[in-house]
Amino acid sequence: MNENILGIVAGVLTSVSMIPQLVKVIKEKNVEDISWIMILVLISGLSLWVWYGFLKNELPIILSNAFAVLVNIGLFVCYLLFRKS
Amino acid sequence: MNENILGIVAGVLTSVSMIPQLVKVIKEKNVEDISWIMILVLISGLSLWVWYGFLKNELPIILSNAFAVLVNIGLFVCYLLFRKS
Numbered sequence: 001m002n003e004n005i006l007g008i009v010a011g012v013l014t015s016v017s018m019i020p021q022l023v024k025v026i027k028e029k030n031v032e033d034i035s036w037i038m039i040l041v042l043i044s045g046l047s048l049w050v051w052y053g054f055l056k057n058e059l060p061i062i063l064s065n066a067f068a069v070l071v072n073i074g075l076f077v078c079y080l081l082f083r084k085s
Numbered sequence: 086m087n088e089n090i091l092g093i094v095a096g097v098l099t100s101v102s103m104i105p106q107l108v109k110v111i112k113e114k115n116v117e118d119i120s121w122i123m124i125l126v127l128i129s130g131l132s133l134w135v136w137y138g139f140l141k142n143e144l145p146i147i148l149s150n151a152f153a154v155l156v157n158i159g160l161f162v163c164y165l166l167f168r169k170s
Contacts, residue, residue, distance in 0.1 A: 009133055045098025046099060051091060056088060058141070
């Protein structure tokens with residue numbers, strides 16, 4: 001299989017699997033079970049993957065991780081909005 | 086920065102961020118909030134990333150996604166064990 005198509009299919013699958021968590025948090029406005037430290041660790045890791053993708057010039061890596069960064073920034077914003085102070 | 090070191094750091098960060106979910110499920114024996122469809126979609130996507138890593142011959146991609154596959158197989162096993170029938 002063409003490597004880029006494989007990477008795009010892989011990226012779409014791993015990206016799609018992140019959406020329900022964000023939708024759930026937005027719907028239920030409940031972030032009790034979310035660890036903000038973990039979200040920040042994840043955002044750092046995903047951002048490094050984007051950087052890695054640029055260095056290796058691999059579009060599937062860049063796109064899927066950039067998407068994941070956005071989803072997790074969304075989660076972090078929800079965390080800040082909905083946490084009980 | 087050396088690409089492989091960057092990839093390994095990125096892989097460690099994104100891998101570490103997966104552990105708390107698995108620990109939480111094992112501790113609380115509660116899988117009510119987990120969607121098995123999403124776990125299977127994620128395992129498929131991650132497995133394709135491993136395949137992609139082999140095609141591109143990139144060790145950081147292979148290792149971090151193989152680790153993530155294992156964590157998510159663990160989650161799926163927990164789901165099967167702990168779900169309310």
